[in-house]
Amino acid sequence: MEHWFWTTLIFLTLAWYLIVTVIVGIKGGQDIRDMLTKLGGEKETPKKD
Known part of the structure; x- marks a missing residue:
């Protein structure tokens, strides 16, 4: 082989x-799996105006 x-x-x-x-x-x-698990486990909190 050359x-x-x-x-x-x-x-x-x-x-x-x-x-x-x-x-x-x-x-x-x-x-990504860990991030989605963490985001899915959080409860929605109402925004304060």
């Missing part, structure tokens, strides 16, 4: 982006 360095670099970069995307997706999903 360009082994660039091929390896491309695959490592794609793997890094995939890993980061999965981690951000999982953590973001947990944060």
Whole structure:
């Protein structure tokens, strides 16, 4: 293989982006779920004029 360095670099970069995307997706999903749970549990309070 003539360009082994660039091929390896491309695959490592794609793997890094995939890993980061999965981690951000999982953590973001947990944060959104927690936020919706917290918002859903709050009672409405009347506004004071």
